[in-house]
Amino acid sequence: MAFLLRAARWGLCPWRGYCSRVTKGALSEDFVAALKAVVGAPHISTTAAVREQHGRDESMYSCQPPDVVVWPQNVGQVGQLVALCYRQGVPILPFGTGTGLEGGVCAVQGGVCINLTHMDRIVKVNTEDFSVVVEPGVTHRALNTYLRDSGLWFPVDPGADASLCGMAATGASGTNAVRYGTMRDNVLNLDVVLPSGELLHTAGPGRHFRKSAAGYNLTGLFVGSEGTLGLITAATLRLHPVPEATVAATCAFPSVQAAVDSTVHILQAAVPVARIEFLDDVMMDACNRYSKLDYVVAPTLFLEFHGSEQTLEEQLQRAEEITKHNGASHFSWAKEAEQRSRLWAARHNAWYAAMALRPGCKGYSTDVCVPISRLPEIVVQTKEDLKASGLTGTIVGHVGDGNFHCILLVDPKDPEELHRVKAFAQQLGRHALALHGTCTGEHGIGLGKRQLLQEEVGAVGVEVMRRLKATLDPRGLMNPGKVL
Amino acid sequence: MAFLLRAARWGLCPWRGYCSRVTKGALSEDFVAALKAVVGAPHISTTAAVREQHGRDESMYSCQPPDVVVWPQNVGQVGQLVALCYRQGVPILPFGTGTGLEGGVCAVQGGVCINLTHMDRIVKVNTEDFSVVVEPGVTHRALNTYLRDSGLWFPVDPGADASLCGMAATGASGTNAVRYGTMRDNVLNLDVVLPSGELLHTAGPGRHFRKSAAGYNLTGLFVGSEGTLGLITAATLRLHPVPEATVAATCAFPSVQAAVDSTVHILQAAVPVARIEFLDDVMMDACNRYSKLDYVVAPTLFLEFHGSEQTLEEQLQRAEEITKHNGASHFSWAKEAEQRSRLWAARHNAWYAAMALRPGCKGYSTDVCVPISRLPEIVVQTKEDLKASGLTGTIVGHVGDGNFHCILLVDPKDPEELHRVKAFAQQLGRHALALHGTCTGEHGIGLGKRQLLQEEVGAVGVEVMRRLKATLDPRGLMNPGKVL
Structure with a gap:
C-alpha cells in the first residue's frame, strides 16, 4: 500500500494511464490509517483495480480514480469520514452504483471515494402514508421487488438499476416522468451529511408529510446537487398505488412532427398516459436488427397506460384516434405482461441495439x-x-x-x-x-x-449557485469539478 | 409629507397605535425623493391610510405599516428600488394582494413596501407547452378567466384570490393539491430581483421546459421563501388541460377516523380524486346555519372528480363503495355546475360560516x-x-x-x-x-x-437556512423578521 500511495503522490502508476490528473495533495499513510480506524480494515481499499472501478461511470469520460475507496457501514461512519477529509482538505466523492452518464464520479482532484452501497436497508415503509425510507445502497428495482405485495410502487425508472439516493443526487427521471414526475417531485426528505460531518434532515428528522410551506425548500436544493453540497445517506420517497391494469401500445408515423403532434394532442386531451416514448427511424432499424423484430422503420411512439380495466379501454381508444388522425399506422397494443414486454422490446433494448x-x-x-x-x-x-x-x-x-x-x-x-x-x-x-x-x-x-450550465442560467444564476456552493462547502471539497 | 416622515422618525403618529414598532432607521426626505424619482409621483405614498393598509394581511397579527409604499410599473423600476433601499440599509417588503395568513407583510422594522400589483400582465401563454408567464399583479382567478377558451387552466387555488407570484412566494396550495400538486410542483421558472437589484431567472431567461437536472434547483429555493431572499417579478407556471367533465359529491361519517380511512382507501385504489375536503361536525353545524342548509351535523367529506364522462362514473362509483364500506351515509353527488355549486356551498362558505x-x-x-x-x-x-x-x-x-x-x-x-x-x-x-x-x-x-420552524427542521436545518439567507441577503433587509 505504501508503494501505491507513493506512486499516487509522485504521479506514477504501474497500471494504466490515469495518472495525469492533478491531485490536490497526496494522502499520507496516517490519514489512510485514520480512515481505516473509522470503517475497519475490510472496508477500505487502495488497490488500483478497485480505485479504477470507482473512477468511472457509464459515460465516455476517461477514468480518474480516487486515492482511496471506503465503504462506511452506517451514517455515523459517513459523518466521521467526511469530517476527517474536510479537516485535511481532501476531496470527497460519493459513489453509488456508478451508473451515472456525465462523469459525476471522476476523481478529477483525487481524494476519498465514499462507496455507500453497504448501507442498503429499506428502513421503513409507511403504507398508509405512501412513503418509504431507503438507505443509499437500495436501487429502484430492489425497492420495487421489496414492495411487490404492498400494493405500492416507486415509479421513477431511469433505465439502469441506479441507487435511489444516487437518482436523488442526480435529479433523475426516465420513462414514467410524464405521469408520475421526476425525483424532484418524489423525494419527501433527505438525510445529508454536510462537510462538517453534521447530519441534516432536509425536511426535519423522520418527517414524511406530503406537503409543507415551512422555510426554505432544502430537499429541493439537495435533489440534483450531484454530491457537491453534501452526501445523501437516506431518502424518504413518495410511493404510488400499483395500477390495477396496464396496456402497452405502439404505432409508426410518417414524420417526427406527426409523432410529436400526437403527443401534444394526447396530453391536451388529458389522457393520463404513463409513458410516451419516441424512437426515430435509425433507432427502429437498429432495434429490428438487434432484437430480430420487424417493425416499420419510421418514427415510432411507444405508449403505456395505467388504470382500471374500464378507463384503460377509453385511454387506448382515444390515443388510437388521436394518433391515427395524425397519420399513424401499425397501431398495436397488448395487455398481458408477456405480450407487453414483447411489444416494448425495441424500447427496452434500445441502448444495446444502438451499441450493436x-x-x-x-x-x-x-x-x-x-x-x-x-x-x-x-x-x-x-x-x-x-x-x-x-x-x-x-x-x-x-x-x-x-x-x-x-x-x-x-x-x-x-x-x-x-x-x-x-x-x-x-x-x-x-x-x-x-x-x-x-x-x-x-x-x-x-x-x-x-x-x-453557465449559458443556460446566465451570469446571475451561476453567481447565485456559486454562492450557495461556497456557503455550504467553503473549501470546495465536495465532489469537486462537477456542476460549477 | 415632511410632517409624516418626521412623525415616523420620532415614533410619533397622529392616527393609530402602530408606532410602537422599532424602525431600523427613519427614512430621509432625500431618500423618499430618490424613490419617487424611480416610480414617478403618482406611484408613491406615505399617507397613513395607505401605509396602514399595507402593514397588515388577513391574519390576527397587528398592523405594522411600512414607512413608504411604492408601485413600480416594471421590473427595471423594481431593480432600481431594491438596489436603492439595499444601499441605504432600508428594509424591503414585497406586497401583492395582502391575503397572506401569517403576517408576512408586517413591516416589523419599517421600510419600503413594494406593491407589485401594477405589474399585472399575462405575458405569454404557451398552449402547446402547457405554460404561462405572469407578472406579480395577476391573481389565479384573473388567469383562469383569461384562459377560459384555451382548454387549459391553473389548478392551484388557495381560496382567496391571491396573486400567483405571492402564492409562489408563500408555497401556497389549496383544495386541488391532492391531484395537481402545490405551487412547488407548478412553478417552472421565476424572475427574482435580488438585493443587488440584479434580475435572476431561476431556470434561465425565458425557459419553460417541463423538467431539468441542470445545477441547483433555484426555482425550488425561491418558491416558499416568503420574500426573504428576493422579490418575485414574474412566474412561469405549468398549466393543465381543463377536465372534460366534473362531478361533485358529499357524504357524512360516524367518526373522523371513518372519514380519513375512506380518504386513504380512495387514494390507495388510485382513484384520481381532484379534491377531497373534510369538515368537522362543528363546521357543518356552522355551515347549515350560515348557508341555511340541512346537512347532517357529522364529520363530512366533500369530493370532486375530474375526467371524461365514462371515467367519472367509475370514480364516483368506487368512491361511493369505499365511503359506504367505511360507514358513510347521505352520499349525494351532482354533475351540472349549478348543482355542484349548491352541493359544495358549505365548503365554499366555510370561512364566512365560521366567522358568523x-x-x-x-x-x-x-x-x-x-x-x-x-x-x-x-x-x-x-x-x-x-x-x-x-x-x-x-x-x-x-x-x-x-x-x-x-x-x-x-x-x-x-x-x-x-x-x-x-x-x-x-x-x-x-x-x-x-x-x-x-x-x-x-x-x-x-x-x-x-x-x-426551528423545532421542525432542527438546529442543523435552521443553520443551513440561516447561511442561505446570509449569503443571498447579507444585510438582512429582505422582508426582515420573517421565516428565520
Whole structure:
C-alpha cells in the first residue's frame, strides 16, 4: 500500500494511464490509517483495480480514480469520514452504483471515494402514508421487488438499476416522468451529511408529510446537487398505488412532427398516459436488427397506460384516434405482461441495439429537454446535424416531457472522434438553449456541461449557485469539478 | 409629507397605535425623493391610510405599516428600488394582494413596501407547452378567466384570490393539491430581483421546459421563501388541460377516523380524486346555519372528480363503495355546475360560516400537515383541546394531503384571548411535529411560526437556512423578521 500511495503522490502508476490528473495533495499513510480506524480494515481499499472501478461511470469520460475507496457501514461512519477529509482538505466523492452518464464520479482532484452501497436497508415503509425510507445502497428495482405485495410502487425508472439516493443526487427521471414526475417531485426528505460531518434532515428528522410551506425548500436544493453540497445517506420517497391494469401500445408515423403532434394532442386531451416514448427511424432499424423484430422503420411512439380495466379501454381508444388522425399506422397494443414486454422490446433494448451498431464502441447519450412545441424542429435538425457530422447515432426520447437522447457511438481510442462527439453534444446543447430548453433533462451537469450550465442560467444564476456552493462547502471539497 | 416622515422618525403618529414598532432607521426626505424619482409621483405614498393598509394581511397579527409604499410599473423600476433601499440599509417588503395568513407583510422594522400589483400582465401563454408567464399583479382567478377558451387552466387555488407570484412566494396550495400538486410542483421558472437589484431567472431567461437536472434547483429555493431572499417579478407556471367533465359529491361519517380511512382507501385504489375536503361536525353545524342548509351535523367529506364522462362514473362509483364500506351515509353527488355549486356551498362558505359564529371577531387559521395515517388522532385531539381551551373553532381539512385548518374565532381587542389562541396554535404545531408533521402545510412561517420552524427542521436545518439567507441577503433587509 505504501508503494501505491507513493506512486499516487509522485504521479506514477504501474497500471494504466490515469495518472495525469492533478491531485490536490497526496494522502499520507496516517490519514489512510485514520480512515481505516473509522470503517475497519475490510472496508477500505487502495488497490488500483478497485480505485479504477470507482473512477468511472457509464459515460465516455476517461477514468480518474480516487486515492482511496471506503465503504462506511452506517451514517455515523459517513459523518466521521467526511469530517476527517474536510479537516485535511481532501476531496470527497460519493459513489453509488456508478451508473451515472456525465462523469459525476471522476476523481478529477483525487481524494476519498465514499462507496455507500453497504448501507442498503429499506428502513421503513409507511403504507398508509405512501412513503418509504431507503438507505443509499437500495436501487429502484430492489425497492420495487421489496414492495411487490404492498400494493405500492416507486415509479421513477431511469433505465439502469441506479441507487435511489444516487437518482436523488442526480435529479433523475426516465420513462414514467410524464405521469408520475421526476425525483424532484418524489423525494419527501433527505438525510445529508454536510462537510462538517453534521447530519441534516432536509425536511426535519423522520418527517414524511406530503406537503409543507415551512422555510426554505432544502430537499429541493439537495435533489440534483450531484454530491457537491453534501452526501445523501437516506431518502424518504413518495410511493404510488400499483395500477390495477396496464396496456402497452405502439404505432409508426410518417414524420417526427406527426409523432410529436400526437403527443401534444394526447396530453391536451388529458389522457393520463404513463409513458410516451419516441424512437426515430435509425433507432427502429437498429432495434429490428438487434432484437430480430420487424417493425416499420419510421418514427415510432411507444405508449403505456395505467388504470382500471374500464378507463384503460377509453385511454387506448382515444390515443388510437388521436394518433391515427395524425397519420399513424401499425397501431398495436397488448395487455398481458408477456405480450407487453414483447411489444416494448425495441424500447427496452434500445441502448444495446444502438451499441450493436458499432461493436466495441462506447455510447454517449445527449440529454437536452425543450418545450414540447419545439421538439419536432430540434429532432429534425439533430438528425441533419448527425448526418453532417459523420457520427453514428440514434434518437430516443421521453417525448411527453420534451426530453430526448441522441445515443452516439464513439470509439474511445479515437481522440478525433471523441472530440467530434463532444462538439456535437455541445452544439446540440446550445441549440436546445436557443429554443428555451435545458442542456440536461435528467443526466445532470457532471463534468462536461459546466459551460452549458453557465449559458443556460446566465451570469446571475451561476453567481447565485456559486454562492450557495461556497456557503455550504467553503473549501470546495465536495465532489469537486462537477456542476460549477 | 415632511410632517409624516418626521412623525415616523420620532415614533410619533397622529392616527393609530402602530408606532410602537422599532424602525431600523427613519427614512430621509432625500431618500423618499430618490424613490419617487424611480416610480414617478403618482406611484408613491406615505399617507397613513395607505401605509396602514399595507402593514397588515388577513391574519390576527397587528398592523405594522411600512414607512413608504411604492408601485413600480416594471421590473427595471423594481431593480432600481431594491438596489436603492439595499444601499441605504432600508428594509424591503414585497406586497401583492395582502391575503397572506401569517403576517408576512408586517413591516416589523419599517421600510419600503413594494406593491407589485401594477405589474399585472399575462405575458405569454404557451398552449402547446402547457405554460404561462405572469407578472406579480395577476391573481389565479384573473388567469383562469383569461384562459377560459384555451382548454387549459391553473389548478392551484388557495381560496382567496391571491396573486400567483405571492402564492409562489408563500408555497401556497389549496383544495386541488391532492391531484395537481402545490405551487412547488407548478412553478417552472421565476424572475427574482435580488438585493443587488440584479434580475435572476431561476431556470434561465425565458425557459419553460417541463423538467431539468441542470445545477441547483433555484426555482425550488425561491418558491416558499416568503420574500426573504428576493422579490418575485414574474412566474412561469405549468398549466393543465381543463377536465372534460366534473362531478361533485358529499357524504357524512360516524367518526373522523371513518372519514380519513375512506380518504386513504380512495387514494390507495388510485382513484384520481381532484379534491377531497373534510369538515368537522362543528363546521357543518356552522355551515347549515350560515348557508341555511340541512346537512347532517357529522364529520363530512366533500369530493370532486375530474375526467371524461365514462371515467367519472367509475370514480364516483368506487368512491361511493369505499365511503359506504367505511360507514358513510347521505352520499349525494351532482354533475351540472349549478348543482355542484349548491352541493359544495358549505365548503365554499366555510370561512364566512365560521366567522358568523362570533360576529365582530377575527379568524385565525392554523395550518398543520401530518402524514395522513396520523390525521384521525390529531383531529380528535385537536377537538378535545379546543373544548378544553374554551375557544370557538371549527375544523376544515385538505384531507388527501394530511393538511387541516382549525379556524379559531378571536376578539382582537381581548389580549388574553389572543394569547390563548396563540398558545393553542403553538400547542397544535408541536403536536403535529411530534407526529412527524409540519407546522405549516401552505400558509408559510411568516412572523409567528419561527420558533416552530426551528423545532421542525432542527438546529442543523435552521443553520443551513440561516447561511442561505446570509449569503443571498447579507444585510438582512429582505422582508426582515420573517421565516428565520
